[in-house]
Amino acid sequence: MKTLDPVKKVRLGYVGCGFIAQHIHLPNFASLRDCELVALAELRPALGRKVADHYGIKTLVNSHQELIDNPEIDAVAVSADYMVQGEIAADLLAAGKHVFMEKPMAVSMRQAETILAAADKGGGRLMIGYMKRYDPGNLLVRETVRRWRQSGEKGQLLYLRNHGFTGNWTAGRDTTALITTDEPMPPKSREHFAPDWLPPEFVGRYISYLQQYTHNINLARFVLDAAAENVTVKTVDLDADGMTGIVVFDMNGTRVTVESAQTKFHGWDEHTQVYFERGWVHAHSPMLFANPGQPKVEIYEGGDAPYYSYPIPTPIAAWHYKEEAQHFLDALRSGEPFRSPGTDALADVTLLETIYRKHLGL
Numbered sequence: 001m002k003t004l005d006p007v008k009k010v011r012l013g014y015v016g017c018g019f020i021a022q023h024i025h026l027p028n029f030a031s032l033r034d035c036e037l038v039a040l041a042e043l044r045p046a047l048g049r050k051v052a053d054h055y056g057i058k059t060l061v062n063s064h065q066e067l068i069d070n071p072e073i074d075a076v077a078v079s080a081d082y083m084v085q086g087e088i089a090a091d092l093l094a095a096g097k098h099v100f101m102e103k104p105m106a107v108s109m110r111q112a113e114t115i116l117a118a119a120d121k122g123g124g125r126l127m128i129g130y131m132k133r134y135d136p137g138n139l140l141v142r143e144t145v146r147r148w149r150q151s152g153e154k155g156q157l158l159y160l161r162n163h164g165f166t167g168n169w170t171a172g173r174d175t176t177a178l179i180t181t182d183e184p185m186p187p188k189s190r191e192h193f194a195p196d197w198l199p200p201e202f203v204g205r206y207i208s209y210l211q212q213y214t215h216n217i218n219l220a221r222f223v224l225d226a227a228a229e230n231v232t233v234k235t236v237d238l239d240a241d242g243m244t245g246i247v248v249f250d251m252n253g254t255r256v257t258v259e260s261a262q263t264k265f266h267g268w269d270e271h272t273q274v275y276f277e278r279g280w281v282h283a284h285s286p287m288l289f290a291n292p293g294q295p296k297v298e299i300y301e302g303g304d305a306p307y308y309s310y311p312i313p314t315p316i317a318a319w320h321y322k323e324e325a326q327h328f329l330d331a332l333r334s335g336e337p338f339r340s341p342g343t344d345a346l347a348d349v350t351l352l353e354t355i356y357r358k359h360l361g362l
């Protein structure tokens, strides 16, 4: 594994300057002083030109392949289509580049395993954009659960509930500020990388569920420190839309539920509550694009003099996406492990295949 020079800026290439790149990652990386955006790869050349000029990115190329041989690039961030971004990451990792990629890491176990094999071969490190692991509210929940488990002060850990009904995730962001062109979107392959066993007519629904709930499942595993081998899918009860319903897991011996639906709620309806015999900790997640995020956490501590507390998660002005970007740069330069590494994300890909197999009875 190559650790980067701790005093030099990370020279970053970027692949795919669409929605999430322009709203989130390019402005974030451009604003972090440890980072220099040096190259952009984009299949739509006119869009690439406008975005590269806007951010002062000196090298614009069509294909990520052209980033591979550029020795001036230390690492690459990727946000392209769900299906193809894993293939892009694999090529870069095989060539020894470090990669930050948007979730989902892969749309099938087969694709995930190919990506991890590429990283093994090339020596690049892979971090997945699970920004919920960088939300200070979720971090406070995790710390509290760890502390109570270790001390035993609140009795047995009973249950984790993640309610993920979504809603307004862009927090009123001005979408007209996005740089656009008349170029058509590159064709999106919907089937090629999907699991072999999944009938083509279900691929769209599977991707819709996967791309949203990979976050929630990953967060539940993070809060409970549940490694892949300690997680099973017990029950799947989803409607025919393949989206609305509930999935029950066993994570480290604890029952976990993930409730899913896509609503037109004007806010963001996601909260995570972890119950012990004599207490609970409950985080309400902010709208994803709200900056700063300002998550809310309630802690109930039972006993002879029970009380609620509402600690303000710190840092108070944090935004999960920016914390995530800073972590990527820090870990590359310190050698510390990523908080959301690709090796761990394989578990989510595996669980999502299992959920859909059970849902479809296949």
Ligand SMILES: NC(=O)c1ccc[n+]([C@@H]2O[C@H](COP(=O)([O-])OP(=O)(O)OC[C@H]3O[C@@H](n4cnc5c(N)ncnc54)[C@H](O)[C@@H]3O)[C@@H](O)[C@H]2O)c1
Residues within 6 Å of the ligand: 015, 016, 017, 018, 019, 020, 021, 041, 042, 043, 044, 062, 063, 064, 079, 080, 081, 082, 084, 085, 088, 102, 103, 104, 129, 131, 185, 186, 211, 288
């Ligand atoms: N974490 C989050 O909150 C969050 C939110 C939105 C999207 N995402 C993820 O980000 C990814 C991208 O989503 P988006 O909404 O930005 O998509 P998008 O379609 O708006 O942008 C993708 C861009 O990549 C370009 N592109 C596609 N294939 C390419 C290739 N081979 N080489 C170079 N450029 C290529 C396209 O031309 C487009 O400009 C998705 O996987 C999605 O899951 C994450």
